[in-house]
Amino acid sequence: MSQRNPYSPHTDADRAAMLAAIGAASVDELLGVIPVHARRPRLGAPAGLAELDLFAELSRIASQDRPAGSGPFFLGAGVYRRYIPAAVPLLAARGEFLTAYTPYQPEVSQGTLQAIWEYQSLVADLLAMDVSNASLYDGSTAVAEAALLAVRATGRHRVVVSHDVHPHHRAILRTYSRGPDIEIVEVPDTKALIAAAPGSAGLITANPSFFGTLVDMRAVSEAAHAAGALAIASIEPVSCALLEPPGACGIDVAVGDGQPLGIPMTFGGPYVGIMATTSVLVRQMPGRIVGATQDSNGTRGFVNTLQTREQHIRREKATSNICTNEAVYAIHAAVYLALLGPHGLRSVAARSVAQAHALAARLAAFPGCRVTNDGDFFSEFTLATPLHATELRDALLADDITAGYPLGHDFPERKNELLIACTELTTDDDITALVEGIRARVGAGAPAGASR
Amino acid sequence: MTKRFPESGATTAEPALEPLLTELARSVRGNGHVAASDGASRIPARFARTVPLGLPELAEQQVVRHFTHLAQLNYSVDTGFYPLGSCTMKYNPKINDRVAGLPGFADMHPLQPDADTQGALRLIYELERLLGGITGFPAISLQPAAGAHAEFTAILMFKAYHAARGDTKRRRVIVPDSAHGTNPSSAAMCGFEVTTVRSDARGNVDLAALEDTLGDDVVGMMLTNPNTLGLFEERLEEVIAAVHRHGGLMYGDGANMNALLGIARPGDLGFDVIHLNLHKTFSTPHGAGGPGAGPVCANDKLAPFLPVPFVVRDGDTYRLSEDRPQSVGRVRAFHGNYGVLVRAYTYIRNLGEEGLRACGEDAILAANYLLSRLRGAYDLAYDRPCMHEFVLTAAAQKKAGASALDIAKALIDEGFHPPTVYFPLIVPEALMIEPTETEPKETLDAFADALVRIADRVKTDPAAVHDAPRNAPLRRLDEVAAARRPRLHWRA
Amino acid sequence: MTSTIPDELRYSKEHEWVRLDGDTATIGITHFAQEQLGDVVFVELPEKGASVRQFSSFGVVESVKAASDVYAPLSGEVVERNVKVIESPELVNSAPYADGWLLKVRVADKGELNTLLSATDYRAHIGESGGSGGD
Structure with missing residues (x-):
């Protein structure tokens, strides 16, 4: 048999030996359970391309675009088109990070776990929040998860969001609200947001706003807290270097997109969804969280922790269904912040x-x-x-x-x-x-x- | 107890493999990445940062060494065999990363006008059609960011479909007891109740139990096929027919699609909607936990409810459209995890029709071969030909004094990444092994030898297995202490 | 083994125990339940003044890999929750019938006690349902 998959290591002799060990004459003998009418369909995919031709073909497609630069x-x-220091992709996209998966076995995943724990620490410092999670998909879904968090934490069902929040993020809120019993109310500005606080689970603002305007997050958090609601802010992480961060403005849940922290724009993703909150709300957070501990020799190490919040344990009662996240881009963000x-x-x-x-x-x-x-x-x-x-x-x-x-x-x-x-x-x-x-x-x- | 790191000059308060960034930090450092400016003076005092910006200051070489050391503490596909069941840790061709880094993809802003993004849009359009051919579905959205995100999207589509027909009494989603936790969790996020249906003695959905729970309040069923036992549902078409008979819809969790590449198409098997995990089946790197991408593939009945926007082709040009009035809406900003889409597209064009089919065949071959090598040493949860993965039970070993977790840790000392353990939940002491199609027979043999050796050791010296790993960067970690007194930040 | 199921207590099928002292019931989870759960890392309990209903969930006891709802064996009003167990969840493992208690409840209807299991019944119950506790 010719080598149809360029990445297959098997010789014809290997395949024959494996089949002999199984006791089958061909792979087809293993497929008896598949309905005959559906077996071995045509896929309609073109013939494969060798790497050189492949790169030329993909370069041709890419050349039909006008890159931002x-x-x-x-x-x-x-x-945002920002400068990405040379060391960021060279470190964060090393094969040992890039081709590992979720650190289920901490003894052989300390690289990922410490890097993510440091990401959490760096993000919490930048935002002046108590704790960050290990990442969500992006800024838009982080806003939606924050709304769901507010509903869980308060037992109320109405979440109010101002037009200062990115229109795509508001669209995603509307989509998510089709699932559970929650109501999304959209208001034009901070004044209307504050006025809508009574009875709500959460108020969502953004700083800077979608329009780039500086927004008084303190006024939002004071109104939210007076009404027993959570204050949620979507932030742009680089701006926190100069602006009073959400944690210093009474914000309960800070979210944002980590794209500006050393991640290429890549036509919309993948990025990294930031979520940070207070110690009080940590058990309401969606997504993975890494914690520090020790091994049996007393050496410092890191593990996924507080996992009972998550879908693989709590199933339908989990804080979110998220499993795969954006870990390698969280590591990009950590390298970026460490370098700068x-x-x-x-x-x-x-x-x-x-x-x-x-x-x-x-x-x-x-x-x-x-x-x-x-x-x-x-x-x-x-x-x-x-x-x-x-x-x-x-x-x-x-x-x-x-x-x-x-x-x-x-x-x-x-x-x-x-x-x-x-x-x-x-x-x-x-x-x-x-x-x-x-x-x-x-x-x-x-x-x-x-x-x- | 402190540890000193001669190469960095750092000391840590407790013994550690690598200092923290804060332990490496210097108090002063001159260089900035950008020339100085008067920008900070433009920020009005009432908005300006007053709390300290407590990030560590480090020289570039310190940062490089730190993250290089951390990378070296990781096990990865690039390091060695990683048979993590249900995760498809196959080789990730490097050309895919190079292509994703081309300026025509990486340096593209998602809100550039269509005229400037023709290549980017074309790739979306063509990838949708390729995935449609591979899965047997006419309509696809590439927007969901991961498998779980796709599940949520699909169940929202089910909700919208029933609502559009005025059928609002449906409240329950059926999930097998072998399902991933994301399935019930996604159903709950859509506001539905979850009904669990048990598996039968051959590892299939128990058809009688399913019939008993079906009714006109059922939204649909979420089914992974091959299931999490690595087994193709023997009565799949009867299961689907039963759900359909009660007006329910059939969702296929595509976590295990690698087994079906070129072998069978879920669309031909009767599913209404499925998702794909591009980071599994189409070999985009798993990224230490992500990103993934979770395209949702729908039949004609469910296509009107797919997310917006989508790419339309007019002659030779491509444009974004939101003209899908029954859509559930956007599920993610912009166009999904585009960089992952580029890698998957590159992979499909690289392998082509025959290469994809060879993946499916070789994945099944490798799993059945490894199974044949291990059958004597461990008990099988369900002894019949598997697809791309199989599940052993270490229940007998557990009685002898070493659990599935112990065996997993012993594999680390043998130089391998452990398989998935304690999942699926219906198998006691489960070891779920997925070798994938890219591992040489020599590696499969070495892994089988190691597992057999461990099984023998369990018989003679289970305490030694319980003590593993000894040769990893760390011994077993205290997860109880981590959860009781969470240290989630370097200030803690 | 008998000491792990004290004779003077009443039990629920969900593995809670109750000790009635006048109008006040002290509630906890059994030795069997804590053993099934493993090392307890987190306990969530209702505030004083909250009302609990018989056989309804009032809180959560978690280990690293499992979260278990706790059900009220009797209805009533919470007069005290064990603050020590919230700070030191390991008390549930080390002293499930003593310092590891969870709630004190002012009982609304003592008749509910008759619907609970005796030590003998509970012993038979966990004999039958072996591994059902704790997930």
């Missing part, structure tokens, strides 16, 4: 803020253009122009500029607004390119002086 790039809206440290992370956040504020100031000077954030913003802002935002974006693509996210798709009344993000990768030249591009489209006059 190919021009000035201002698209954010929950996913407090100074490095602050410098990344500060640079992003500085570039966004410089850009916003220049764009707001154009006639008919204004920054529409309802308060101070961080590294992302909303710009209203006289033009339809989708048309403006598409026009700027002709200059190789990806200008931002048109708000009209999610907020039909804001179809002239563009959500524009800067990161530490945004250069002064990028800013100038966008400023000039928008100047040309909104019909503003020539620059008064030099390009800056």
Whole structure:
């Protein structure tokens, strides 16, 4: 038999010897239990490709895309093009991490377990929360799990979420609410969120908001606690280097997407869902948690712990059905935070803020253009122009500029607004390119002086 | 008791394999990754961080050594044989990772306009069709992030299907007693009650017990096939017919799809919806616990309820559409775990039709071969030809003084990753072994020899087996202390 | 073996014991139950003032690999919960009938006591249902 699977190690002699040991003339003899009509179907898959041809074919498909790095790039809206230090993928994607599975056998999984425990510690420090779990799928499902946590912890059924939370995350909340007996109420802003607190299980806000605006998390947590509800905040982890973190604002459950922590954008995933909470709520948390302990010689080691919350033990009474999580991207985040440290992370956040504020100031000077954030913003802002935002974006693509996210798709009344993000990768030249591009489209006059 | 680490200069308060980042940390370090800026001054005082940012400061080489040391403490597929039942720890071809790192995939933002993402969308579209051909289903969503996420999605689709027909009395989901814990947990997340149905003496769903519990309040049934015993349901079509007769829907948990690659298609067998675990069947790396990806495959009846958005092809161009009015909605932001999808697509194009079928055949061959080597030394839970995995019971060894856990730990000393233990729950002292198609016969033989050696040792010196592992980085860990006084953070 | 099932107590089929002292019942889980469960790592109990109903779940006792609901053998109002056992769950293993007690309940209807098992009945019960405790 020819080698049809390029990764099969078996020779024809191996196969014959294995069949002889089994006492079967062919594999078919082992398949008698499968209904005859369904056996050995055609799959309709093309013939296999050798590695060289495969790489060429996949490179051709990839070449039909325009990578973010190919021009000035201002698209954010929950996913950020950030610099990934060289050491992050080289360490976190080592085969020993990448090709292991869930650390069911702690004696031979201490690498994973200590790295995840350190991820938990780093995240808890960054967010000033007591405990983090070992990861959820992403920021969107973390918001939904936080809502379910609030319902479990309070015994109430209504969860209120403000429009400051990412539209996709709210969509996922709506989807999840089709399952158990919970009601999702969406309100436009923090004021309405606070007003809706009485009788609710939880209030969900975001800081910075989807629009990049700084949000008063303390006001949300005070209102939630006065009503006996939990305060939930979706955060962007890099911003916590400069902003008062959720744990210092009375937030009970902090969630977010760990993508900005050294994880490539990869068209939406995989990322890592952050969830951190207080010691009081730790047994309500979904997902795995790693704890420190000792082995029988008294040497420090790490194990999965508090597992009675989880599906493999509690089954239909588990806190969540999650099993496979995003461990290797949690390890990416841990390596990233360890490499940057407090100074490095602050410098990344500060640079992003500085570039966004410089850009916003220049764009707001154009006639008919204004920054529409309802308060101070961080590294992302909303710009209203006289033009339809989708048309403006598409026009700027002709200059190789990806200008931002048109708000009209999610907020039909804001179809002239563009959500524009800067990161530490945004250069002064990028800013100038966008400023000039928008100047040309909104019909503003020539620059008064030099390009800056 | 402290330990000193000469290569890093660190000391730890208790003996340890590797210091913590905080134990390695330096008080001062100059370099930042980014030039200084005045950004921090833009943050109004009432929003600015006042609590310390307590991350450790380390030099890059310290970080590199730390995580390299940690990696070296792990056992992985790249290290050796990893026969973890129901997890399909097959070889993960490295080309898949290189392809996923191409800028046209890795450096793509999920909200770029369709015109800029034609390659990315095309790959989604083509992967859906390839998986459709492999499973026998016409419609697929690649959005769910993992198997359990897909189960939740599918049971929500069942709920929406019944609701769309005005049938709101259905409250129960049927799950066999051999099922993964995710099945009942997913059903509960959808607001349903779970009815467990027992297995019969041959390891199949007990058809009579199933008939007894079926009624017009049944949402559907969740069935893993081959089941968690590694056995193909002998009366599968009768089981499915019974559920359908009562208006219930049939869900296939695809955890064990590796056994069926090119051998049988769940769509041809009568399932309404299944999920796939791309990180198992299609060889994307398991990532120390994730990420995975859990595509949901549906027949025509359930297709209208799949998540949005989905990719539509118009001539030579691709676009995202949300035009699926009966959809359950989004289950994850953006387009799912796209990087995992790229790896799975690459794998399928690499193997092709015949290579995929060879996977299924060789997986079954390897499992039955290993089973033939072990049949004398251990009792079988159910003695009939297996598919891609099988379940031994160490009940006899347990009586002699060494449990399934002891045997698992003894395998570590023999240089192997242990199989899945204590699952499925219906087999006492279960050892669930899945060799996969990529292990050479020599490795299978060495593993069988080791398990036989351990069985012999249990007869003569069970205490020695109970004492394992001795040659791993650590001895057995105190999980009781970890749970009684949780230390979940380096401040604790 | 008799000392692991004290004669003076009453028992439920779910492996709880009860000792009635005037109107107050002390409730715990049996030696058999703690043995089945293994090392107890966590105990969750209702607050003082909560009401419990006979044969309904009032709390959870957990080991590393199992979580077991605990059912009230009698109905009534919680007058005290064992704070020591919450802090040191191992008491459930070391002294299930003494320091490892869980709740004290002001009993609503002493007649319910008649629906519980005697030590002899309970001994027969665990003889029959061998491994049913604790999952």
